[in-house]
Amino acid sequence: MSDIFSILADHGLLLLIGQYPNGPVGGLVLTFVLSVLGIALAFPLAVAIALARMSPFAWLRWPATTLVYLVRGVPLLMFIFWVYFFLPVLTGQAVSGFTTMLITLVIYQAAYLAEVVRAGIEGLSSGQTEAARAVGLSYGQTMRKVILPQALYNMVPAMLSQFVSTIKETSLGYVIGVNELTFAASQVSSTLLTKPFQVYAILAATYFVLCFALTQLARELERRIARRRAGVTPSRRPVRSATPVLTDTPSRP
Amino acid sequence: MKLDLDFSVLTRGDYPQWIGHGVVTTLELTALAWLLAAVLGTVLALMRMTDSRLCKAAVAAYVEYHQNVPMLVQIFLWYFGIPSLLPESVQAWANAVGGEFMFAVIAVGLCMAAYLSEDLRGGLRAIPRSQYEASRALGLSYLKAARLVILPQAARIALPTMVNHTVLIFKNTSLAMAIGVAELTYVTREIESQSFRTIEVYLLSTMVYLAISLLIMAGGAALEHRYRIRTR
Numbered sequence: 001m002s003d004i005f006s007i008l009a010d011h012g013l014l015l016l017i018g019q020y021p022n023g024p025v026g027g028l029v030l031t032f033v034l035s036v037l038g039i040a041l042a043f044p045l046a047v048a049i050a051l052a053r054m055s056p057f058a059w060l061r062w063p064a065t066t067l068v069y070l071v072r073g074v075p076l077l078m079f080i081f082w083v084y085f086f087l088p089v090l091t092g093q094a095v096s097g098f099t100t101m102l103i104t105l106v107i108y109q110a111a112y113l114a115e116v117v118r119a120g121i122e123g124l125s126s127g128q129t130e131a132a133r134a135v136g137l138s139y140g141q142t143m144r145k146v147i148l149p150q151a152l153y154n155m156v157p158a159m160l161s162q163f164v165s166t167i168k169e170t171s172l173g174y175v176i177g178v179n180e181l182t183f184a185a186s187q188v189s190s191t192l193l194t195k196p197f198q199v200y201a202i203l204a205a206t207y208f209v210l211c212f213a214l215t216q217l218a219r220e221l222e223r224r225i226a227r228r229r230a231g232v233t234p235s236r237r238p239v240r241s242a243t244p245v246l247t248d249t250p251s252r253p
Numbered sequence: 254m255k256l257d258l259d260f261s262v263l264t265r266g267d268y269p270q271w272i273g274h275g276v277v278t279t280l281e282l283t284a285l286a287w288l289l290a291a292v293l294g295t296v297l298a299l300m301r302m303t304d305s306r307l308c309k310a311a312v313a314a315y316v317e318y319h320q321n322v323p324m325l326v327q328i329f330l331w332y333f334g335i336p337s338l339l340p341e342s343v344q345a346w347a348n349a350v351g352g353e354f355m356f357a358v359i360a361v362g363l364c365m366a367a368y369l370s371e372d373l374r375g376g377l378r379a380i381p382r383s384q385y386e387a388s389r390a391l392g393l394s395y396l397k398a399a400r401l402v403i404l405p406q407a408a409r410i411a412l413p414t415m416v417n418h419t420v421l422i423f424k425n426t427s428l429a430m431a432i433g434v435a436e437l438t439y440v441t442r443e444i445e446s447q448s449f450r451t452i453e454v455y456l457l458s459t460m461v462y463l464a465i466s467l468l469i470m471a472g473g474a475a476l477e478h479r480y481r482i483r484t485r
Contacts, residue, residue: 073462075438077438078459086451182329196333200326204330208317208322
């Protein structure tokens with residue numbers, strides 16, 4: 001136990017912010033920045049992919065469906081290497097590990113998030129669309145003003161679990177040398193040489209505190225939303241709840 | 254960008270054997286980790302269905318830990334951390350017999366056991382208690398009720414997510430490359446760094462991964478279809 005405290009005293013700052021301010025930001029802060037940016041940039045893309053997946057036009061449906069299956073069938077690590085090797089070729093200049101990781105996460109998360117959004121839209125009763133169209137709204141207006149606000153509200157807990165997945169996935173930045181939390185911890189471990197268990201236990205505990213808190217928040221929100229939906233619409237035919245959706249796109253380690 | 258693909262490079266020298274070895278190792282990792290996860294996951298799910306508070310809390314803690322820590326970190330903790338706590342003779346033995354493969358199986362298997370146990374629990378919880386009571390009222394024993402009435406229905410409900418998680422086990426075996434297990438991703442990197450035929454080798458292994466994943470998904474869909482409840 002005393003080992004753990006002395007490691008935290010000596011290297012805690014490195015794990016928290018990397019070499020900053022004498023070098024680039026790293027550690028837990030970088031992990032957090034990567035995850036937030038990743039999910040934020042993935043979100044609009046995910047809505048677009050979800051709508052394309054449900055489009056009546058095959059030329060929209062096919063590329064979106066292909067991307068979703070590609071992401072579901074190929075390890076994230078493979079995607080990282082694809083971006084790592086081919087982004088510099090495409091852009092003609094060196095690309096930092098941070099950018100590589102961010103772009104990979106955005107593509108990967110967008111595909112998974114698209115399935116969440118799609119399930120959210122499909123979970124609404126079709127009467128919503130029909131009524132909206134019947135009062136004369138266009139497809140765009142129906143989506144923007146009627147369907148998406150409801151679907152996305154119901155999807156908030158599932159999106160939070162996606163955020164937790166993203167945080168966990170940033171740890172793969174280690175493989176291409178992005179100085180996030182896992183990479184920082186491996187550096188500490190190789191400096192200390194004799195205390196790998198303590199260092200990796202600190203690492204696991206840090207991720208656990210962060211992710212567990214967010215998971216609990218997601219569960220609480222899910223309960224509240226379920227209660228609210230049950231309260232607001234007591235006499236209506238029960239709407240499919242958000243939970244089966246969660247099981248449709250399972251949480252990922 | 255001019256594409257100038259030459260897949261024949263991959264047939265030269267030892268590359269075909271390497272790739273074959275990588276694919277086999279990936280499949281071995283998947284099979285063993287799945288087995289560990291399925292057995293332990295079932296035990297955990299059953300433990301969580303008992304009335305013992307202690308059992309429930311222990312399983313809940315197990316599940317939360319494994320679902321809220323990145324799998325790569327779990328692998329590192331097993332591969333770098335755990336042996337340092339063991340006596341040196343055990344460490345030497347683990348190194349001699351190729352500890353990285355073993356620890357990768359343990360880490361992936363234990364982690365995914367948490368996910369599979371949650372799938373099973375979800376399936377079991379979805380069966381109303383009246384199903385059990387009705388089968389007992391009809392004269393079935395506890396075991397018969399479980400085997401003939403409860404489990405078949407629970408398994409149907411849990412199947413889709415279990416298939417998804419099986420694909421995840423398969424995909425996540427790629428993380429074993431980080432501790433030096435010569436599975437498909439590791440081998441791909443090795444061949445790339447020797448041959449510099451980046452596109453060819455990455456395209457090949459991506460296709461292999463995708464094909465096997467789709468195969469698992471298709472197998473799951475076939476199972477679902479075969480065991481679906483026929484209603485008119």
